[in-house]
Amino acid sequence: MITISNFEKYVLPQILVRGEDYYESGAVLEIEEESTGEWIATVCGTENYEVTVSMEGNEIVAWECDCPYDGNICKHVIATLLAIRDSRGKAGRFLSAKEANTQLGLLGKSMPQIVKDKEIEQILLFAESDKLSDFILKYAASHSDFKSALVEAFLPKRPAKKVDYRNEIESCFNSSYRKYSKKGRYYEPELDWNEISDKVDGYLAKATLLFQREALEEAATIALQVLRSIGGNYIDEDFLYNDGDIDFGIICEDAGDLLLKVVQHSGASQALKENVLNEIIQISKLATYREYEIFDMDELVQQIMLSVQSKEEALLSVDKLIKERTERWDLYKLVLRKIEILKELDKTTEVEATISEFLYLPEIRRQEVAKLLDEKCYEKAICMLNEGIVIAERGGNLGTLREWQEQLLFIYEEVHDVAKVIEMCQLLFIHTNGSLDYYHKLKSLISSTDWKEYLSTLMQETTFYDYWGSGNNKADIYIEEKEYDKLFSFLSAVKYRRLDALVQYASHLNATHSSQILSLFTDDLRVYAEKNLGRSHYEYIARVLRGMRKLNGGKDVVKQLVEEFRVLYKRRPAMMQELGEF
Template sequence: MITLDNFEAIVPFKILMRGQEYYELGAVSDLEEASSGEWTATVDGTRSYTVEISLEGDKVDSWYCDCPYDGGICKHVVATLFAIRDNSEKVSRSVFSKMSVLEDDGDEEMDVEESVDLERIEDTVLYSPVDVDIQQCLSFIKPQELSRFICEYASTNQEFKTALLDRFITKELSKTSKDKDYRKEIQKIFENSFQSKKSRYHNRYDDFSRDWETVFSQLDTFLEKADFFLKLESLDDTIAIALQTLRSIGENYDDELLYDDDISASDYCEQAGDLILKVVRHPKTTQQQKTGILQELCQIAGISIYHDYDIYDVDDLMMQINLSIQSADKALELIDKLLEERKDSYDLYQLVLRKVDMLLGQKEQEKADDTIRQYLYLSEIREMEVKKLMEREQYDEAVRLLDEGIELSKKEEYDGTTGKWLKLKLKIFERTNRTSEVIDTCRLLFISGREQLEYYHKLKTLIPKEQWKVFLDEMMKEVPFNGYFSFDRNVEAEIYVEEKEDERLFHLLSSAGFGQLEALMQYAHHLKNSHSEQLIDMYISILIDYAERNIGRKYYEQIARALLCMQELNGGKVAVKQLVEDFRTIYKRRSAMMEELRRF
């Protein structure tokens, strides 16, 4: 159970530290108790997030945050819990202060409960500092409480603050520590993070995986240190830690992290990226440092992980820095270089859009248009341009681009892209009431084999009734139906049912290959008045063979389901009764089958 008093001991350490950092940086705003125990707040992170927390006394009943984190409690909720607790403590101190004033003024009308509290405070046990074993005392103090005390005490006692800095910080920043290589230290975190797991196939430890929890816990410390170095204007150390964090995550990321809800590599990349931006914007950062950052980011951006898994947009970070430290022409040169280097990558269109945005920002509309035309072979760019033309109601130009896209897709044999362009054409034709083009496009989409029933129904409303049967027959001849049946709908069978084509449906069921039993169970009842006798014979033949070849309860359950469907046919109950009697005789030793057949 999470409460305002114990959440620091329950929340995962990484999440707790992030939440505390957000709170101490003043990221929590608009804190409000809308009704008793119902708190809301806004927490500024990558963007502003809304947090809602329900309390019953000190107990946290529930929480909600609209951030994308899909693990347990998130850092924004934790920051809000700190704020609520701090708010409650302020209220308590305020009440106590008022009580003291009343007492000083000689007010005799103090509540009994308040009197008890004052007596408890006055009766606090006194002790002699000389008698206290500090080490023993520290052994049961929570680290968070100790940290809070050190911060509060150092803020009011200059002598203690100086001693603290001399002990832990001056040494870190001294000349003797200048040779400290934070890059190597971060690399070692990853190199030393492999743990062995016992293989289920061998009696030895031979399955190695990375201890990600330990990795990111140590990265927390380095990123905190980098942030502190930035405040002390130790910029080279901040740069080294932030850049190496991005590099090491990119070089070592693996699929295991995709399934770990408690660890988000993206969070650490964002922290490192934010630090780099702060360094670039710092007044004491030299041009040489900025150029070095940009050059290394170019290398990091080439790490495939950042594109394959979309964990962090290094390109966007690079573009922001690029624009802030170089002329527009130099920034465009960098984008053109990246476009050439990544001409075969699937996310090339994102770089194209960045270049277009940059050109538009410089009022270079013609160059932006030329860039779009140059990269129209990318489906994302073509789709963007088509939708832009549709918004402007430039439909003929949009159709021209779509026809070009269809021809290109056919050459490349990208059927999915062809379907996408046809759907956009259909939208245009429907919007402009071009009925003949709507019919042609629906027909092509039906033949392409996707969402066929949707286009079948549209066409049925558009084709004159007297022409419909011929049109449908000709269209269906162009579709290579596979005759596959499962418990999903079969398009060919669905059309025969709707068109009341009993003979064609029966032929389809008779000739079904894989999944014939499922085909009968789905569609045989539509033919009960015309083909019951033949369908019952098919059922019996299939079930006899099925029972002979398959042993196990799941197969017996399937037999029972099929028998229930068979009963729906004319004469089906009599046939089922006889078949069940035969199974009881032949398979009397299959107790699980006998249990399934009891219902008949």
Template sequence: MITISNFEKYVLPQILMRGEDYYESDAVLEIEEESPGEWIATVCGTENYEVTVSMEGNEIIAWECDCPYDGNICKHVVATLLAIRDSRNKVARFLSAKEVDSQVSIPEKNAAKMVMDEEMEQILLFAEPDKLSDFVLKYASSHSDFKSALFETFLPKKPVAKLSVDYQMEIEKCFNSAYKNGPKRGRYYEPEIDWDEVSGKVDGYLAKATLLLQRQDLEEAATIALQILRSIGNNHIEEDFLYNDDDIDFEISCEDAGDLLLEIVKHSGASQVLKENILNEATKISKMATYREYELYDMDELVQQIMFSVQSKEEALLSINHLIEERKEHRELYKLVLRKVEILEELGKTVEAEATLSEFLYLPEIRRREAEKLLNGKCYEKAISMLNEGIVIAEKAGEYGILREWREQLLSIYEEVHDVAKVIEMCRLLFIHTNGSLDYYHKLKSLISSTDWKEYLSTLLQETTFFDYWGSGNTKAEIYIEEKEYDKLFSFLSTVEYRRLDALVQYASHLNATHSSEILSLFTDDLRVYAEKNLGRSHYEYIARVLRGMRKLNGGKDVVKQLVDEFRVLYKRRPAMMQELGEF
């Protein structure tokens, strides 16, 4: 029976908290008891909502709110019930003398019971929920009978022979009923899912499943955990579900549900039938698009862990073989392969384990593992052969990150065995591959004789594609500076097509002694084009910064004065530019 004193236990925690916030912030604008037991209230939310409550004595018979919430009791009803409780408390906190007198004619035993019941009702009317919860917790911890009655009332044991579907509609409803009002479109509000509310409801079911597990109600706990994973999978079609703006991480909910299932299958009280049911259901869930196409949660890994706890090694091996065949193109196929190898080794089938590794060496993760084993054993020739095979595969597949990794592994081997010629060749290939990494440039310079270096470097630079990075530094320009090749640096800067002004600002100081007049000419040409094409304070500030840099170059003051005079005539109708040029 829902009463004005106990309705909180029938409300979801998130909804209760929000309803309390509404009430405490005076969102209940109007409330009136139109006739005995019939209450009507106006509650301010996204808009004003009308709430009606019907009561018989302390019992709540019916309630209604015209908000779009599709659950049982919404936050507006909660706020109204709190207002009703407060209103009734102000009218009368205790039984009046007249009411007591009217009970004298009742037989003594029944009269005492009725008085006690009324007193209990009155206490519950003004008892603070937090203090009441603390009292129940404290009393239950020291009175086993009360604790048993509490559990039996709220978590009755349900003997189940197999996984039930009692929670399917309940948990699925968490995702279908948590709507809030979105942006207003004409006369209507566009509904949006309140992901914070969804998360709160799911967490509530996870907490219940954890408690059921502690009480060894394994079947029901498993049902809840599986349904949470299934419902999250079912709702992947909602774009906002995976990319919500509320920082709600449903991966954690999946992990908690998965951990619960693992605890259950490893539990000494779990029957083989229950374990197999969990494995079958988890396998079906793992095929859902949410877990296949998005990196929300690794259901495959969960299925494998359950499999090891449920099946014999021979059965697990058959299942793994089936999964490998089914997921040949899956990006994490290597995990299944390593599981298979692990099982084969545990079964003493070492030859078959080695054959499996050889079959899947085309997977970078497997090749990396085997190469590390060879390197740890100082088997350098075999490791080099394996890495060279990997390079061929990576080049064909266009996997340039893997290609670089294998070459870096080879470089470390050649350095360890002091094969200088091979070290030079790997550094050359890596320099080209990384579009001119200064690390490999410095290594090459330390290894090649000074008499051969200039010619070697010239060829290397021609073989390499460089990117125009300005601000953080350009590798080709940095090399010319380090080599003191100022003619080449100027030639390079003069041919830059993208953001040449930035390049000139960054490297002009290195050419001041040798090419100041040419650099100033490039500055002038580019700055004229920039000023013509760009409007706005930020652009004018940039022009002023460039001019300051130009003044520091040999002959720069005269060039800057001439350019500023030109701009003052051409752009006199740009007051913001005139302000920025004031210092000149």
């Protein structure tokens, strides 16, 4: 049972740490118990997110956050749970972390002078680091003067010398796995990503504390370098082999959130804001962020841009980025941002011109088609979709082509244009390699007297995949049409994995072609047994034999084939074991 006392046990460590950072930085802006056990909070992240938590006594029964994170529980929910549990003030209401710190006056206490003590020095020589850390955490929680001294010692507002965070963070990516190697069949990663993740998390935690102490330049430097180092060192192949606990997308999101807080802070100078913007634009050009979807860097650039620049300046910057990325797959994101800015500036004519200019992008056309469909402007939507089909055919974009055809089908069904519905279903049947959905629609629309001839012609025009897994469209159609001779001919002609095809469809031919099917089984199984060694292959042979026994006359054929195998392969003990049941 997840309770307000033990929820940490059910949360990934990195999510818990980030939720704690959010709570401690005052990200829980508002929180209220609307009714008994029903909590609602506003948590500041990339934007303000609404979090709801339902409780029965101490048990947490449900939670929800409207942020884009698709995991089980996000950092915003963690921050809210910490607020519910830990931040009850004397006034009988829940306080944000900032309010609580202000009331406690943690940062205003004077520091006592630290005096060396020989006994303490000796204890430090043998004290275990985890126990020492635990003691410091507990002691600092109840002694505000000690906490203030600790913070000032390790995180001063004005350090004696400037810290080179750029080189420090970049050096985190130098690990013992840097030498690339492959040992036998096994891939060894170039970098120790678990170690790197821990170190980078530490720097982001430090940056968050620096931000709280209004050391904005240092906080921004760390966040920028985290994004720069990840972009410069990310190796996608390594992440095909890790255990799934490392998510650099979350780390990038945290760094991005911090940068947004910096540029939106009232104490940030214009020079700092512009420097953050210029740096993040350069970082966004790194191949990692262009080629892999670990983090939406363009979205961050545009949010910072709007926070730093006027709308007119932001529009000029977006235009510049559009010109630089004309050939990029994600160009549409910039175009959508430009349209959004133009709308905010009430430049209707330029909005229409931009949409028209970039209507060749599927994402822009999709948005415009959706508007026309909502307004039931079907004629305009048909024209726009037909133009899109021409562009998709020219570019060989079959997925987009199918999407526009499906939209046309929807419209024709809405206006009850049967001839056009048949036309679109026919095209989609061909383009989807004989999808049963369109087969069924066509069968319901074509007269029964014309159907056989129509279907025969249509199937000749269609390329069917010889795939044997969940099903084969061509075989399934023959079964529905009760065309068993054609089904047998089709199965007989299969060249790749015919045994799989026979196992899947033999039962449909049992009444009409059992002897011919058993003959195909026998020929293929002999070849398979001769060419394949190993327990898994012998188990497969046994499965096929079980299927054969269910056919008319199958028991005798199986008995004869098993006796043959026992003679031919008597030196294969694993096969003999699998054949034991026969």
